[in-house]
Amino acid sequence: MPKLIAIDWGTSSFRAWLLGARGTVLDEVPSGPGILSVPEGDFDAAFETALGHWLSTHPDLPVIASGMITSRNGWIETPYLPLPLDARSLADALTAHVTKRGRRLHFVTGAVRNPDHGLPDVMRGEETEIIGHLAASAVAEGLFVLPGTHSKWAWVEDGRLTGFDTCMTGEVFAILRDHSILGRLINDGSTSSDAFRRGLEAGRGEGALLTRIFSARSLALMDRLEEGEIADYLSGLLIGDEVAGALSSAQGPVTIIGRGDLAERYRVALAHAGAEATLAAPGMARAGLWEIAKLAGVIG
Amino acid sequence: MPKLIAIDWGTSSFRAWLLGARGTVLDEVPSGPGILSVPEGDFDAAFETALGHWLSTHPDLPVIASGMITSRNGWIETPYLPLPLDARSLADALTAHVTKRGRRLHFVTGAVRNPDHGLPDVMRGEETEIIGHLAASAVAEGLFVLPGTHSKWAWVEDGRLTGFDTCMTGEVFAILRDHSILGRLINDGSTSSDAFRRGLEAGRGEGALLTRIFSARSLALMDRLEEGEIADYLSGLLIGDEVAGALSSAQGPVTIIGRGDLAERYRVALAHAGAEATLAAPGMARAGLWEIAKLAGVIG
Incomplete structure (x- = not known):
C-alpha cells in the first residue's frame, strides 16, 4: 500500500518513486524534466505531466521533494538551512506548498555553510542523499563525496552534516x-x-x-x-x-x-x-526523503 | 629608409611594422586577421590584403614573421625548437617560404620544453617577445610573464630561455x-x-x-x-x-x-x-623580430 510520493528534482534530472511501507519502492518514474528544462517555469504543469497517473490514483498520498527545485530557478525558493544539520532539522524545516490543483507538497530545503570569514558554500539535494545514507547504514561519522556536475565533499560527525565543499x-x-x-x-x-x-x-x-x-x-x-x-x-x-x-x-x-x-x-x-x-548502496535520495518525511510526521 | 617588414601573427591578432635603421618604426599596420580568422586558410591572400601597399612599394624588402602563423593551423607548420634557446638559435632556425606571388618570407619557429619525464609545453610568438626584451634591455636573467589568452611564465638564465609554463x-x-x-x-x-x-x-x-x-x-x-x-x-x-x-x-x-x-x-x-x-617597455615583438633578422643576416 502506497505511503509516499518522493521526488528528487535537480537542475538537469528528475526522478520520482511511489513508496510503500518502510520505504519500499512500489513504482518509479526514472526520468523527467530537470528544472532548467521546464517550459516557462510552469512547474505545476510539469508535476502533473510527470506524475499525473499516481496523483489521480492516490489523491491523498503525501508528496515530498528535494533538490534544486527549491532554488532561485525552481518552483519556490526556500531559505538554506545552516550547518550543522541532521534529518530532524531538515524535517523541522520542511516547506509546505499547495499546487494550483490543490495538491499539498513538502519541500526539503538545502544547506548553507556561511562563515563570517572564509568562503560560503551551498547545496540543494545532496543533503537528502547524505541523510538517506546515514539512515540506511547506521553510520554516524565520515567523509562523503557525491560526484556530479558539481561534486560535493561532505563531513559528517555524530550523525550531523558539519561541513561541505562544492x-x-x-x-x-x-x-x-x-x-x-x-x-x-x-x-x-x-x-x-x-x-x-x-x-x-x-x-x-x-x-x-x-x-x-x-x-x-x-x-x-x-x-x-x-x-x-x-x-x-x-x-x-x-x-x-x-x-x-x-x-x-x-x-x-x-x-x-x-x-x-x-x-x-x-x-x-x-x-x-x-x-x-x-x-554507498543505490537509492540514497529516496531513503533520505523517506526518513525526513517520517520524522516530520508527513507519512499517513 | 625601410629595412624590414616584421609581422606578429597570432591566433586572434595580427600586427605588422615597417622598420628602418636600428629597428625604428616607419609605419605600422596595427590590426588584421588572426590565423583563425583567415578565410579558408588562404594566408597568401590575407598577407597581400593586409600588407599589399608595403609589398608593392618595397618589392625587395625582406619579411619576417613569428607567432601561431607557424602552427598546425597556420600558414606552414615549423618544428618547435628545444630549450635552451636564444636569439642566435632562433635566427639559425628561420624557415624560408616563398609566397604564391614569389615573395620570400622568413618564419621564426616556436619553442618546446619536452622532458622525458614530466609534462611538455609549447609556445609560438612569446619566445620572440622575450628575445626582444633581452635585446632591448641588455637583461640576461629573470622571470617573465606574458599575460594573454594563454599566459606564459618564462625563465631566462645567462641570456637564454631555459624554461616556461603555459x-x-x-x-x-x-x-x-x-x-x-x-x-x-x-x-x-x-x-x-x-x-x-x-x-x-x-x-x-x-x-x-x-x-x-x-x-x-x-x-x-x-x-x-x-x-x-x-x-x-x-x-x-x-x-x-x-x-x-x-x-x-x-x-x-x-x-x-x-x-x-x-x-x-x-x-x-x-x-x-x-x-x-x-x-617591460612596449614593442618587444618587433624588437625580437628585428634582432633575429639581424643575426640571421636577413636585413639588407
Missing part, C-alpha cells in the same frame, strides 16, 4: 571539452583507463591547475597522447586535482554516493591517491 | 563567464578593484581551484558579492591562483611583457603575492 569538476570538464582549445584535438575514442590514470598523476602534480590542463594539448602535439585519449586524460587530471585538494583538508575512508561510470572514476582516483573508498 | 587563465575565465553557471549571475558593472583583490585573496587560498571558483556564485547568493562584481572577483581568483602556482616554483622579481588592463591586473596580483614586478 567542486565544479564535472561542469568545467564539459566546457573545456566543448568550448576550449583543449577540445579541438579531442576525438571520441573508446574509454582509456590508462589515459585516465595518466591524468590522475598530472592531477596530483605541482603548480597551477590551469597550467597542468594545458598538457592535454601539449602531450597530443608531442604525439605522447592519442586524440582518442585526451578526454579521459583531462577527466583524470581534473578529478585527480579535486581529490588531492579534498584529501589535503580531510583524511580517512571516503564513501562515494553515486552511480555508474562517474562513481567508478572517483573510486579509482581515491585509490590512486591512497585513500580507502567504498561505494 | 597557463590557460584567460581562456578559462572567458569560458566560465560565457558558458558556466558562474556566468548566469554576472552583470557587467564598472570595474571593481576591490572585488578583484578579494578574488586574489581567494586565489591564494587552500584547496582545489575548482572548489574555490564556486565562491563566485555562493558569495553572490549570500549577498556578499554584487552581481556587477562577480567578473572581477573571478578574474582575481584565477590570476591569484596562477601567480601563487608560478611563485611556488620560481622566486625573484618578475618582468611583465604585456600591455593595458591585463598587464596591470598581473602587476597588482604579483604585488599582492609579495613579488616585485616591473612592466
